[in-house]
Amino acid sequence: MARLLFTARDFGSLTESNHQSTLHKFVTTNSIWFMRQNHGNNFQIITNKDGSPGVNRTDQEVDALITAEPGISLAVMVADCLPVLIDGSSVVAAVHVGRRGLMNEITLKVLQQMQQMNAQINSISVGPHICGNCYPLDEATAKSVWLRYPSSNINSGKPANNSSNCADLFAGLQDQVHSFSKKLQLQRFGGCTFEKLQYFSHRASGDLGRQAGVISL
Numbered sequence: 276m277a278r279l280l281f282t283a284r285d286f287g288s289l290t291e292s293n294h295q296s297t298l299h300k301f302v303t304t305n306s307i308w309f310m311r312q313n314h315g316n317n318f319q320i321i322t323n324k325d326g327s328p329g330v331n332r333t334d335q336e337v338d339a340l341i342t343a344e345p346g347i348s349l350a351v352m353v354a355d356c357l358p359v360l361i362d363g364s365s366v367v368a369a370v371h372v373g374r375r376g377l378m379n380e381i382t383l384k385v386l387q388q389m390q391q392m393n394a395q396i397n398s399i400s401v402g403p404h405i406c407g408n409c410y411p412l413d414e415a416t417a418k419s420v421w422l423r424y425p426s427s428n429i430n431s432g433k434p435a436n437n438s439s440n441c442a443d444l445f446a447g448l449q450d451q452v453h454s455f456s457k458k459l460q461l462q463r464f465g466g467c468t469f470e471k472l473q474y475f476s477h478r479a480s481g482d483l484g485r486q487a488g489v490i491s492l
């Protein structure tokens with residue numbers, strides 16, 4: 276059974292090393308890994324041979340971490356993007372998914388890698404992120420997201436005079452995950468980062484702080 280947690284503003288920003296150390300003490304694993312996130316679709320598999328006890332950061336720019344070994348916590352930092360934690364029984368992953376991560380299918384890539392590692396996907400948990408109503412895009416970008424992931428179009432069923440160029444990334448990710456398995460339903464934790472002051476939100480306040488999602492075996 277995997278262990279998961281999502282932090283909020285009260286914990287402090289996980290961009291700061293003292294808060295990273297506090298989080299490491301809190302999760303009680305041998306090591307905790309943070310990523311150099313870049314909205315790409317690269318992942319890194321972490322083993323106990325990598326890094327050192329305590330707080331580690333990847334050398335490469337990656338937007339997902341995977342491990343099949345206990346004693347390692349994987350962290351994803353966000354301030355509007357989706358922190359995605361995947362419990363695959365014997366394998367776990369932390370994934371950073373914004374609009375670009377949705378379009379480059381990093382979550383699908385990670386699920387396929389986990390499958391190759393004989394994971395049985397139990398749950399996909401998504402922590403606090405910006406909701407569809409609070410995420411306007413320019414028209415062309417919105418249309419490209421809607422075209423690929425129809426559920427992300429928040430105007431479905433609304434009158435035309437009430438339409439907007441917002442995209443629901445959570446709904447879009449659900450579409451993507453369904454292309455991997457129809458049985459997998461995303462679980463949502465926490466509220467909208469843009470609306471709720473208890474979360475860091477880059478879009479709401481230009482905040483440079485980040486909350487985290489963390490998973491370990």
Ligand SMILES: [Zn+2]
Binds near residue numbers: 405406409
């Ligand atoms: Zn919202």
